Amino acid sequence: FIPGLQNRMRAVIAKIALFCLGLCLAVGKSAAVTPPSKGVETPAGFGKFLARQNRIYLSNFRIPQERGKGPVLARAAQQKIILPVILAAYSDRPGVIQPGTFTEKLFLSYPTGTMSEYYAEISSGGFTLEGEVFGWFATPRTQAQYNSGGPLGQTASFPESPEGFVVDAVTAADSQVDFSRFDNDGPDGEPDSGDDDGFVDALIVVHPGGDAANGDSDNFWSHTSRLDSYIVETNDPAAGGGFIKIDQYSLVPELVGDGSFEMAAEIGVFCHEFGHQLGLLDLYD
Numbered sequence: 001f002i003p004g005l006q007n008r009m010r011a012v013i014a015k016i017a018l019f020c021l022g023l024c025l026a027v028g029k030s031a032a033v034t035p036p037s038k039g040v041e042t043p044a045g046f047g048k049f050l051a052r053q054n055r056i057y058l059s060n061f062r063i064p065q066e067r068g069k070g071p072v073l074a075r076a077a078q079q080k081i082i083l084p085v086i087l088a089a090y091s092d093r094p095g096v097i098q099p100g101t102f103t104e105k106l107f108l109s110y111p112t113g114t115m116s117e118y119y120a121e122i123s124s125g126g127f128t129l130e131g132e133v134f135g136w137f138a139t140p141r142t143q144a145q146y147n148s149g150g151p152l153g154q155t156a157s158f159p160e161s162p163e164g165f166v167v168d169a170v171t172a173a174d175s176q177v178d179f180s181r182f183d184n185d186g187p188d189g190e191p192d193s194g195d196d197d198g199f200v201d202a203l204i205v206v207h208p209g210g211d212a213a214n215g216d217s218d219n220f221w222s223h224t225s226r227l228d229s230y231i232v233e234t235n236d237p238a239a240g241g242g243f244i245k246i247d248q249y250s251l252v253p254e255l256v257g258d259g260s261f262e263m264a265a266e267i268g269v270f271c272h273e274f275g276h277q278l279g280l281l282d283l284y285d
Contacts, residue, residue, distance in 0.1 A: 087135025088169030210259025
């Protein structure tokens, strides 16, 4: 333990929360998860979905008693996260954006700024976000099957659901990704060293096409959630025993807007959804 570090991390969290709150209030329109674009109607059950998701986000911020671990950013030792991003295709729709484009746009260098630069700026340099992009990986079901329960999965039945898509994406990637490298929430700052909780700290899954929030009504609405009863146990051994597991995730689009143009999605939706994995709420009024 480093004296004063926990207080400094609390200050980092506060800056991120205040900045995101400002963005939320600036939107003005009632919304949840990723806010809808102008003219896009929210699906049935949207308000209830918002309330449920905010409870999940709060659980990300509070200390989950069942694991004896705190939320990602509340660990005094964890001032850096290495974020895995999985690109997963539908069986009838491949991805069109090269993985290297997402690597540059999210983590390296891009004219309009990167996701890493965003979090460095709003934390005043107190939090470092790095990441790796993997894929594209094939999933076994069609776009229509995964989205048969609506853009939020409100009437879906697993595995034809958003959770089913994430599980299939992780399963497809498992043989090529060492997920133990992304479990680093213990006090020593070393991934998979035996003091971590055995769960991947954060995960983003990218699906083909655009965002239902932007008018791609036959696709997912970007969101962050937990797999809960569908938690994936990977084939990567955990230093503390058993195998590395995946629970929380963010699901975001490959393409900007409604997917009409073959242009990679902007970093805003990635930053927004990843913030929920840190415990930040949707606070649109």
